[in-house]
Amino acid sequence: MNMSDSEDILATAAGWRAAGELVAVATVTETWGSSPRPAGSRLAVTKSGKIAGSVSGGCIEGAVAEAAMKTIESGTPQLLDFGVTHERAWEVGLACGGKVKVFVEKLS
Amino acid sequence: MTPEILAALEAAKAAKRPVVLATRLPDGAQCLLPDPAQPADLNEAAAKVLQSDESGTVRLGDTDWFLHAHNPPLRLIVVGAVHIAQALAPFAGPCGFSVTIVDPRRSFASDERFPGVTISHAWPDEAMDEFVPDSRTAVVTLTHDPKLDDPALDKALKSDAFYIGALGSRRTHAARLGRLKALGHTDEAMARIRGPVGLNIEAVTAPEIALSIIAELVAVRRGSPLGERKKPA
Structure with a gap:
């Protein structure tokens, strides 16, 4: 992952x-199949509702932002699993049929 | 992520030093690599991630680590502060390239024409000696002027640049290859030069030609078949 792509999101989050x-930062850590964003792609979220970057083509950003709120509250990182085999597939699956893992951490 | 890790990442970025942010999953313990204080297998895995520029999760023992490559930007050296360069420079940045425009003609290579872009007024061969193109560097010549293009291509061919492109028609390019041959370059070596530069999308305007160059840079970088050129007949 090149800095000009991934690092800007972290710089935005740091700002x-x-x-x-x-602030919480979500990072794609693993992908299978046709997921649109590679490992290393970042999404930054603030408690006040600001959002920068992406971890998918847009299908799971809402769910990731929701999880990020929990991590902002608790300070505990989370490893999220999204994909068609996931129980919540009907709710927040990847339309493309891919699977991704997303790590969510708070900027302390 | 702790403030210390964040500050260390920012320092590495400022120094253009490649580092890997290693995160132990799922508890989130983090460190920056390379670091001699960390296990050898973790450092070795990090070195591979930097080399391939592809972040990913690896299992070491019974622990999963997410290794996030933070490489400095690729470099694009553009010889010729011409109209096409004006279209190319603002497009290359978001695609991951740090751009330097080289042109000793100050009226062309002005801050007004290239706001926010690094400019060198050195002669192209001197500029190439200074910048030392490596395997993460692309060199594109756009002046159409052999006095400026040829010395840059001569130096680029002696470097590890991953992409060398030269603007000019097939006939211009054939003449260019003849001159470079006289400088001692073999046909095989000169096959590295992409001339006419860019993917063949029948580009006409300056932005279209810039698009074709960016498209070929991405194709080569990402290993697309579109980035492969047939050997000249």
């Missing part, structure tokens, strides 16, 4: 954190 926001 938000420095400005006093509560």
Whole structure:
């Protein structure tokens, strides 16, 4: 992953954190099949509702942002699993048929 | 992520030093690699990730690590501060390239024409000596002027640049190859030069030609069949 692609999101997140926001960063750690964003792709979320970057083609961003809120509250990282075999597939699956794992952490 | 890790990542980025952010899954313990204090197998896995520039999860023993490559940007050296370069420079940045425009003609290579882009007014051969193209560098010549293009191509052919492209029609390119041959380059070596530069999308305007160059750069970088050129007949 090249910095100009991935690192900007982290820089954006760091800027938000420095400005006093509560921030979580989600990172794609593994993909299978035709998932649109490669491992290393990042999504940054603030408690106030700001969003930057992406971890999919848009299909799971909402669910990831929701999980990020929990991590912002608890400080505990999470490893999320999305895919067609997931129980929540009907709710937040990947339309493309791919699978991804997403790690969510708080910027402390 | 701790403030210390974040600061270390930012320092590496500022110094253009390649590093891997290693995250133990799922508990989230993190470190930056290479680091002699960390296990050898973890450092070796990190080195592979940097080499391939592909982040991923690896299992070491019974522990999963996510190894996130943070390589400095690829470099694009553009010889010729011409109209096409003006279209190319702002497009290359978001595609992951750090762009330098080389042109000793100051009226062409001006900040006004290239806002925010690094400019060198050195002669192309001197500029190439200074920048030392490596395997993460692309060199594109756009001046159409053998006095400027040829010395840059001569140096590029002696470097590890992963992409060498030269603007010009097939006839211009054939003449160019003749001159480079006189400088001692073999046909095999000169096959590295992509001339006419860019994917053949019948580009006409400057932005279209810039698009064709960017498209070929991406194709070569990502290993697409579109990035393969037939040997010249």
